[in-house]
Amino acid sequence: MNNLYWIEILNNIFFIYACILFALYIFNAINSVLALRSYSNKNKFVDYKSILSFQKLPTVSVIAPAYNEEKTIIDNIKCLLNLQYQNFEIIIVNDGSKDNTLKKVIDYFELVRVNRAYEQDLTCQPIKAIYQSRNHAYNHLVVIDKENGGKADALNAGINVSQNDLFLAIDVDCIIEPDALLKMVKPFIDDNKYVVIASGGVIRIANSCELTEGKITKVNYPKNIWAKFQVLEYFRAFTLSRIAWSRLNGLMIISGAFGLFDRKRVIKVGGYDKNSVGEDLELVVRLRRYMHEVEKQKYRVAFIPDPLCWTEVPESYRVLQSQRNRWTRGAIDTILKHRKMIFNPKYGLIGIASFPNWVFFEWLAPLIQSVGLVYFLFLLFFDLVNMHTFITLLIFVLSFSIMYSVFAVFFEAYTFHKYKGVKYLSQTFGLIILEMFIYQPMNMLFSLKGHFDFYFKKNKKNWGEMTRTGFTKEKQKAEPTISK
C-alpha cells in the first residue's frame, strides 16, 4: 500500500511535468503566431534602404572570429563586404589559426600591418598585429591577428579594437543577408519605451544551398539526413520558441552565430566569458542581470523573425554529438552561474518564467526523460502498467509532437516560404515521424553525455569538433577543423 502510494505520487509528478510542457508548447505557438503577425504587419511597407540616409544612426562593427578557416575565409569575408549599412567596419579576428587563414586574407585583400590604437577594455590573449587594406574598396575591413584563446576570447579582442556603438557577433562561415544589419539595427532606433540591449535573428540552414559571390542564390533543402532533421528543429526553435519568448521579452539566448549587441554595455558587464562554452547564452543572461541589478531601466532583447543568417550545420553523427554536448555543457554552466535568478521576482519575467523554463525544460529535461524511461521499465517489470492508459498516453504524445512539427512547417510555408516543392513536403513529413524515434532520443543521449562530461570530466570547457563542407556552387573539400 505504501509503495503504491509513492508510485501514485511519482506518476502525478511526471504527469504534471508533461502537462506543463504541453501547455508551454501551445502557449509558445500562439505567442509566436501573434508576434509574427504583428511583425509582418508593421514592417510590410518599411523601406529599410531609407536607413542608409538617416542622420542619427548607431555605428556598427561586425566581429567575426576565425580559426583555421583557410578553405572558406575569402568567400566569407566577401559575403560580409556585401552588407549594406551607412557606417560600419568588419573586424576579422584570426584566433591563432594553424593553417594559412591569415596569409590568404593578407594576400587577397592587400592588407598591411598598421599601428591601430585600441583600449584593453576586456581581457584577451595578446594581439600580435592589426591589418588594414591598402585597397580603398576594402577600407572598412580590419583583421586582427592574435594568439589562440577560443571564440569568446577572440570576440573580446574584436570588441576592444572596435570603436563603434554596436557590434554584430557572427560566425565567420555564416552567410548574412545583405540587408541584415539594417533590419537588426531597427529595434535599436524605433523603440521609445525600452532600451534595446541586443537583437538576434533567425538562423537558417545553409547546407546544400547555392552560393555565388558570398550570397545565397538558391535555397535548397539539405541532402544530408542529419541536416534535414536540424531544419525541422530550427523551424521549431526559432519560429515557434524564440519569437514567442521575445514577444514576452523573455528571450534568454541570442545565437552566437548572429547577434547584435550594445558595445558599451557588453564592456560594462565584462564581455564574453572565456571560461564558458555557451558564451552566447551566458552573455545575454549576464546582460539581463546587469540591467536588473545595476541600470534598473526598462529594457528588452529584440528578435527579428526574418531569416537573415544562413549557417552550415553538422552533417555527421560525430560532429552533431559534439555540438549538442557543448550546448548542454554551456547551458548547465550558465544556469549554475546565475542560479540566483531562478524564481527570483527581482529579475521580472526572466526570473519567474524564462530562467525556470531553461532549468526544467532544457537543463533537466534529458535527466527527467531518462528517469521517466527507467521508471516506466521498472513499472513494466512489476506489471504495474495499465497498457490501455499507456497506449493512449503514447498516442497523445506522438500526435501532439507531429501536430507541433507540422504546425512549424506550415508556419514557415505561410511566412517565409523558403523551401518549396512536393518532394520537400513529403520528405519533411516522413522525417517528422522518423525524428521522434531517431533524432529526438539521440539528442537526449547527446545531452546526457553533456551532463556527464560537465560533472565528471576534467576538460568540461572543450569546444569539440566542427567541420565545414562548403556550399554547393563553391564546394571545396574542407578538412575537419578543431576549435579550441
Add this chain to the structure above:
Amino acid sequence: MKTLSIYFRYWSIRISFLGLLALIAFGAYFYSVPQLNLFNHIIINPLYTDVEKIPTWLYDVDYFIFIFTLSIIIIFLMILYYNANKKIEEKIDTQYVDGFVKKIFLFLYPVEEYTDKQKKHQLKEIKKGLTNDHAKQLFINLLRSIHAQTSGLVKHKVEYLMKEIDYNYFIKAYLHSPYLKDKLFALKVIGDFEIEGFEQYILKLTKKRNEVLHSEAIITLLKLKIYDNLLFLSELNMKLTTWDINIIVKTIMELNIVNIDYLTLINSETPEISALGIMLAKLKTRKEFKHDIKKKIGDPEKLVNEEAFLAFCFFADNKNDYDYLIKNFGKATEKSQLTIIYKIAAITDTELSSHFLNYVVENQNFVQKIEAIKLLLDIDLNVVSKYKQSKDEVVKQSYYQVLDINL
C-alpha cells in the same frame, strides 16, 4: 460599402475562430456524456458505451488525440493550399504587372497625344484588368513606384491617371480598415499622390499608440504639405523614436518644406520635438536660431543637449562661441565632443586650438586623443612629436596610429 465588406471579413474571421474554439469545448463536453438535450432535441453520443469504460481523465486525453489528429490533417491541407496558392499568386502577379506596365506605358508615352476620346478608351482598357482588390493594390503600387522614379510631365500624368481611375473610395475604405497593413497602404498612397480630404482623420492617427501607424501618419501629413509649419508635432504629446526623427528629417529635406515654425519646435517641452527642431534648424542653416539653440545646451535630456551642441558647433563663428564651446566641453556627449574638437581645430586662432587639442590629448578618451593628434599635425608638428615619448601608453599608441602612413 467597401469598408463594410472589410469589417465583415475582419469580424467573420475572428468569430469563426471563436466558434471553432467553442465547438472544440462543446465537443469535449458532448464526448463525456451519454446524451444531450438541445432545444428539446435529444442527441445521443454514439461513443459513450466505449467512453464510460475508461477512467474519467482519459476522456480528455482521448478527445485531445482526436483534436490533434484532425489538426494534423487540416494543417497538412493548409500547407498544400498555401504552397499551391503562393505559386498561383506569383504567376498572377507577374501577369498583372506585365499587363499593367504595358497599358500604363501606352498611356504615359503615346506616339501621338491622345484625344479625349482616346484617353477615355485607354482608361477603360486599364480599368478592365482591375477586377479585384489585389489587382488594384498591385496597380496602385506600380503607379507609386513610377511616380517616385519620374518627374515633370510623366509625374503629372501618373497623378492624372490616379485621379482618373477614381479610387478614392478604395483608399478611404483601406484607411478606415481595422487591418494595420491596409491603413499603412492607404497612408502611403495618400502621401505619394497628395490626395486631399483625409487630413483630419490622419491627424487623429498621428496620436495613435501604435508607433508604426503614428509614424506613417506623420509622414503622410508632411507629404500633404497642409500642416507644413509642423506645429501638429508639438501637439502630439508623445515620445518620438529615433526612427521617427530620422524619417521626418529625411522627408522634410526631400520635400524641401520651408514654412517650419522652428522656434515652437525648439522650445517644445517634448525633448524629441525640441531635438527635431534643432536638427532641422541646423540642416536648413537657419542661423537666426543660434541663440535659442544655445539655451538648450546643457539640457538634462541627452538628445536635446547633443543636438544643441552639434547645431551650435555648426553655427559658431566667433571667439565668444568658441570659448563657450570649450567652456562647456565637459557637458557635451562623446559624439558632440568630437564635433567640438573638429570645430575648434578649424578656427584661425591656432593658439587657442592648439591649447585645446593638447588638453584633449591629455585628458579625453582614446578616440578623441587620436582625432586631436591628427588635427594637431596640421597645426603644429613639433607639439605632436612630444607624444612619441608619452608615458601614457594610450597617447603613445594614438600617436603611432596617426603617423601610420597606411592608415
